[in-house]
Amino acid sequence: MVTIADVAATAGVGAGTVSRVLNDRPKVSPSTRARVLAAIEELEYRPNPLARGLSLGRCQTLGVVVPFFTHASAVERLRGIVAALRDSRYDLVLFNVESPVHRDEHFEALTRRDRADGLLVLSLPPPPDHLARLRAAGVPIVLVDATAPGVPCVVTDDVEGGRIATRHLLSLGHRDIAFIGDSTANGFGFTSSARREEGYGQVLRAAGIRVRRSYVRHGAHERDVAARLAGQLLRLRVRPTAVFASSDVQATGVLAAARSHGLRVPEDLSVVGFDDIEISAYAGLTTVRQPLFDSGYLGARHLLDALEGGTPIMAAEHHLPLELVVRLTTTKPRSGARG
Amino acid sequence: MVTIADVAATAGVGAGTVSRVLNDRPKVSPSTRARVLAAIEELEYRPNPLARGLSLGRCQTLGVVVPFFTHASAVERLRGIVAALRDSRYDLVLFNVESPVHRDEHFEALTRRDRADGLLVLSLPPPPDHLARLRAAGVPIVLVDATAPGVPCVVTDDVEGGRIATRHLLSLGHRDIAFIGDSTANGFGFTSSARREEGYGQVLRAAGIRVRRSYVRHGAHERDVAARLAGQLLRLRVRPTAVFASSDVQATGVLAAARSHGLRVPEDLSVVGFDDIEISAYAGLTTVRQPLFDSGYLGARHLLDALEGGTPIMAAEHHLPLELVVRLTTTKPRSGARG
DNA sequence: CGGAAGGGTGGAACCGCTTCCACCGAACCG
DNA sequence: CGGTTCGGTGGAAGCGGTTCCACCCTTCCG
Numbered sequence: 086m087v088t089i090a091d092v093a094a095t096a097g098v099g100a101g102t103v104s105r106v107l108n109d110r111p112k113v114s115p116s117t118r119a120r121v122l123a124a125i126e127e128l129e130y131r132p133n134p135l136a137r138g139l140s141l142g143r144c145q146t147l148g149v150v151v152p153f154f155t156h157a158s159a160v161e162r163l164r165g166i167v168a169a170l171r172d173s174r175y176d177l178v179l180f181n182v183e184s185p186v187h188r189d190e191h192f193e194a195l196t197r198r199d200r201a202d203g204l205l206v207l208s209l210p211p212p213p214d215h216l217a218r219l220r221a222a223g224v225p226i227v228l229v230d231a232t233a234p235g236v237p238c239v240v241t242d243d244v245e246g247g248r249i250a251t252r253h254l255l256s257l258g259h260r261d262i263a264f265i266g267d268s269t270a271n272g273f274g275f276t277s278s279a280r281r282e283e284g285y286g287q288v289l290r291a292a293g294i295r296v297r298r299s300y301v302r303h304g305a306h307e308r309d310v311a312a313r314l315a316g317q318l319l320r321l322r323v324r325p326t327a328v329f330a331s332s333d334v335q336a337t338g339v340l341a342a343a344r345s346h347g348l349r350v351p352e353d354l355s356v357v358g359f360d361d362i363e364i365s366a367y368a369g370l371t372t373v374r375q376p377l378f379d380s381g382y383l384g385a386r387h388l389l390d391a392l393e394g395g396t397p398i399m400a401a402e403h404h405l406p407l408e409l410v411v412r413l414t415t416t417k418p419r420s421g422a423r424g
Numbered sequence: 425m426v427t428i429a430d431v432a433a434t435a436g437v438g439a440g441t442v443s444r445v446l447n448d449r450p451k452v453s454p455s456t457r458a459r460v461l462a463a464i465e466e467l468e469y470r471p472n473p474l475a476r477g478l479s480l481g482r483c484q485t486l487g488v489v490v491p492f493f494t495h496a497s498a499v500e501r502l503r504g505i506v507a508a509l510r511d512s513r514y515d516l517v518l519f520n521v522e523s524p525v526h527r528d529e530h531f532e533a534l535t536r537r538d539r540a541d542g543l544l545v546l547s548l549p550p551p552p553d554h555l556a557r558l559r560a561a562g563v564p565i566v567l568v569d570a571t572a573p574g575v576p577c578v579v580t581d582d583v584e585g586g587r588i589a590t591r592h593l594l595s596l597g598h599r600d601i602a603f604i605g606d607s608t609a610n611g612f613g614f615t616s617s618a619r620r621e622e623g624y625g626q627v628l629r630a631a632g633i634r635v636r637r638s639y640v641r642h643g644a645h646e647r648d649v650a651a652r653l654a655g656q657l658l659r660l661r662v663r664p665t666a667v668f669a670s671s672d673v674q675a676t677g678v679l680a681a682a683r684s685h686g687l688r689v690p691e692d693l694s695v696v697g698f699d700d701i702e703i704s705a706y707a708g709l710t711t712v713r714q715p716l717f718d719s720g721y722l723g724a725r726h727l728l729d730a731l732e733g734g735t736p737i738m739a740a741e742h743h744l745p746l747e748l749v750v751r752l753t754t755t756k757p758r759s760g761a762r763g
Numbered sequence: 764c765g766g767a768a769g770g771g772t773g774g775a776a777c778c779g780c781t782t783c784c785a786c787c788g789a790a791c792c793g
Numbered sequence: 794c795g796g797t798t799c800g801g802t803g804g805a806a807g808c809g810g811t812t813c814c815a816c817c818c819t820t821c822c823g
Contacts, residue, residue: 086536088779099803104781112801133538135483136779139474139808146517155503164494167520177518178485181506197425199472199809308706337706364703367647367676427809438773443811451771475809478778538779768821776813783806791798 087128096124107132138199147175147388148201150191152182152209152273156306157334157362158377162207162229165381173389175202182209185272189215196222203388205229207381210274211236225391229384230277232402239384239403241375243277246407247284250329250357250373253409255292258417259327259355262289263300263318265311265339266331278306278331281359285329300325311338312345319346319354326355326418333358333365333372340368340414351416361410369413376405426467435463446471477538486514486727487540489530491521491548491612495645496673496701497716501546501568504720512728514541521548524611528554535561542727544568546720549613550575564730568723569616571741578723578742582616585712585746586623586668589696592710592748593666594631597756598694601628602639602657602664604650604674617645617670620698624668639664650677651684658685658693665694665757672697672704672711679707679753690755700749708752715744 089107093100098117105113106121113121124130138144149166151159163179170177178201180191192215195201204219204226210233211219211226219226220235228238254262264285267278286296299321302314311330315338318325330336336358343354350356358365361374383403428446432439437456444452445460452460463469477483488505490498502518509516517540519530531554534540543558543565549572550558550565558565559574567577593601603624606617625635638660641653650669654677657664669675675697682693689695697704700713722742 086779089781090779093803100780101782101804102802105802108781114801117801131533131536133478133536133779135474135478135538136808137781139472139478139778139810140780140782142808144474154506155499160494160499167493167518171520179506179516179518181510194470197470197472199474341706367680425809428811429809432773439810440774440812441772444772447811453771456771472809475778476811478780479809479811481778764823766822768819770817770819772817773815774813775815777811778809780808781806783804785802785804787800787802789798789800792796793794 086133087130089130089132091128092121092124092130095128096121143198143202144200145174145176146178146201147203147205147385148178148180148195149205149207150180150182150188150195150209151207152188152275153306154179154181157364158332158360159207161362161377162381162384165378165383166205166385167381168378169382169385169389173393175389175392182273188273192219195219196224198222198224203227203392205381205384205388206231208275208277210276212274225388227384227388227391229380237387237401237403239380239387239405241380241405241407243280244284244287246359246373246375247281247286247329247331248288249284249407249409250281250359251285251288253371253411253415254327254329254355254357255288257327257355257415260294261300261323261325261327261418262294263302263325263328264331265302265304265314265318265328265335267306268303281329281331306332306334308334308338308341311335312342313338315339315342316346319343319348327357327415328354329357331359333360333362333370336370336372336414337364337368340370350414352419355415355418357415365410366412371412371415372410374408374410380405425472426469428469428471430467431460431463431469434467435460482537482541483539484513484515485517485540486542486544486724487517487519487534488544488546489519489521489527489534489548490546491527491614492645493518493520496703497671497699498546500701500716501720501723504717504722505544505724506720507717508721508724508728512732514728514731521612527612531558534558535563537561537563542566542731544720544723544727545570547614547616549615551613564727566723566727566730568719576726576740576742578719578726578744580714580719580744580746582619583623583626585698585714586620586625586670587627588623588746588748589620589668589698589712590624590627592750592754593668593694593696594627596666596694596754598666599633600639600662600664600666600757601633602641602667603670604641604643604653604657604667604678605670606645607642620668620670645671645673647673647677647680650674651681652677654678654681655685658682658687666696666754667693668696670698672699672701672709675709675711675753676703676707679709690753691758694754694757696754704749705751710751710754711749713747713749719744
């Protein structure tokens with residue numbers, strides 16, 4: 086393995102000079118620089134990132150903590166992150182989280198600059214104690230789809246998103262609108278679903294519609310679970326004419342349930358999702374679109390800027406817009422659908 | 425930042441002793457060990473992975489090179505890899521590839537033990553020159569869904585998969601069976617699709633059916649592209665009664681095309697896919713299932729064993745089984761469908 | 764009872780890089 | 794023309810670990 090000393094010897098200079106050339110520092114004469122570059126070329130020298138990292142106190146690595154990274158929305162956010170990192174010198178290290186224990190282990194490990202130079206956390210509010218330690222250790226951190234006091238984040242207005250979806254159904258004439266969202270006791274502190282539900286409730290109440298307990302169902306963020314919950318809704322005496330699911334994955338579960346109950350969508354049941362993941366266009370799903378790719382991209386750029394600019398990261402909230410995408414799963418309720 | 429020297433001072437021992445305790449080496453008396461552990465506890469000491477890596481010549485990192493990591497099949501394989509790494513000490517560094525240049529850059533960077541201790545390459549046959557350099561540098565490598573001479577790999581029999589799908593359609597009574605696969609000139613050397621096509625051709629010829637040129641279409645591995653190609657097929661004078669798509673993503677494109685041409689599936693058109701990704705069950709797609717999760721898991725385990733056992737990795741081929749999953753998109757052709 | 768053997772230990776050297784400091788020589792100034 | 798200044802450079806120190814070697818102190822054996 087060829088080292089900086091070999092290059093120095095070949096070029097007939099000192100190691101320090103080679104280092105200066107490598108890092109584009111001034112104070113190297115053009116002729117020396119050329120000689121060093123020639124030696125690097127000749128020996129096919131590549132700096133050892135570990136040694137560099139040890140010396141510099143950083144490791145050219147960005148940690149991404151992401152719960153259930155195989156979920157379509159997480160993948161799309163990751164895509165944005167990868168795109169942002171594409172032209173940087175940073176590698177992406179993936180920390181998947183599938184349980185709170187899991188999450189704590191990762192945060193534990195990442196509470197030091199030597200594991201990752203910066204942290205991108207998706208959809209997961211870091212526990213306060215970890216956050217405090219991260220701050221103390223000076224590890225820059227950006228949250229995407231989550232918030233914490235004093236931490237920069239990229240978010241959308243989930244409450245407003247809930248309002249948008251519900252207003253859409255309301256404006257079509259629906260009054261019996263159900264909601265399917267994540268378990269409130271998910272152990273991670275995910276809040277998106279609850280906030281969307283909040284918007285749903287606000288709009289209904291503003292329209293003078295009581296939010297029935299039986300119309301609001303919670304379960305794990307999975308298609309099958311959502312399908313089961315939807316099945317329960319569809320068997321109620323007063324069946325809802327529309328369902329707002331707090332994610333597209335759950336919405337497709339609702340579609341499956343409707344199908345297996347012999348109900349046509351949208352004639353018998355309108356369905357609105359949230360996210361606009363790739364499958365949604367294919368499924369013709371009406372949904373509230375949030376810019377998933379952009380959220381990852383912006384979060385990563387924000388982190389990179391802080392890292393490269395050396396400025397302490399600003400605790401700003403970056404808000405991304407939401408947009409109703411009307412496709413084929415929503416329409417007016419049939420007259421007399423009730424009862 | 426607390427270092428090994430701090431721990432040594434606190435415990436009243438030398439740095440070497442602390443290191444021995446950390447690495448569970450013998451030749452440390454129980455009492456000394458206890459004292460060191462107490463000091464570690466007290467100071468909340470965590471070894472610096474960079475320093476450790478520099479000294480040891482490895483970095484506790486596994487590189488995963490994956491083209492288009494957002495594709496559902498890649499995500500599922502990644503899930504297997506992450507699961508296998510879960511209880512190891514290795515971090516996962518993701519190298520996404522979206523162009524051959526891209527690929528070469530990554531391989532270039534990874535041709536040294538200091539970037540990753542081992543390499544997992546998905547669906548991508550490494551170019552021979554890179555392979556030679558990797559081998560020279562002693563970087564263990566395992567291929568998943570790809571092969572290269574002398575490199576261990578985890579694969580399925582794609583030719584057989586093509587046969588399975590085509591036999592299924594044939595046994596239902598179809599004779600006009602089209603194929604939609606990846607571009608042959610994809611620049612990456614992907615071969616899965618071509619091998620599935622090979623199996624398709626073998627079965628047809630064995631049944632005495634000529635493979636029509638017009639029934640075989642190639643394009644980028646995307647739903648929309650597949651939908652466009654399927655549209656071309658559906659407008660042919662002699663319309664095929666069945667389509668075998670070389671992946672489920674492409675199969676869903678075919679489904680979309682059928683829908684927009686007013687054709688019912690499976691009555692008017694049977695469709696078989698390949699992979700059995702998550703969406704396939706939802707879409708009711710008949711497909712050839714390959715164990716994606718397992719492929720990632722096994723590949724990673726294989727690599728970890730080699731890394732931890734220190735044994736030079738065996739250049740074995742690990743074959744994973746294929747299985748026909750019949751759902752709702754295939755049935756007998758309507759009599760007189762031809763013409 | 765002296766010497767060999769060997770467990771237990773401290774500390775120096777080393778991994779490959781960055782950076783600081785000392786130093787050299789040329790240019791510039793009074 | 795001697796003394797600053799400053800661009801350019803070599804080399805040592807340091808980053809935080811691991812490992813090797815030397816050494817000490819028992820223990821055991823002849």
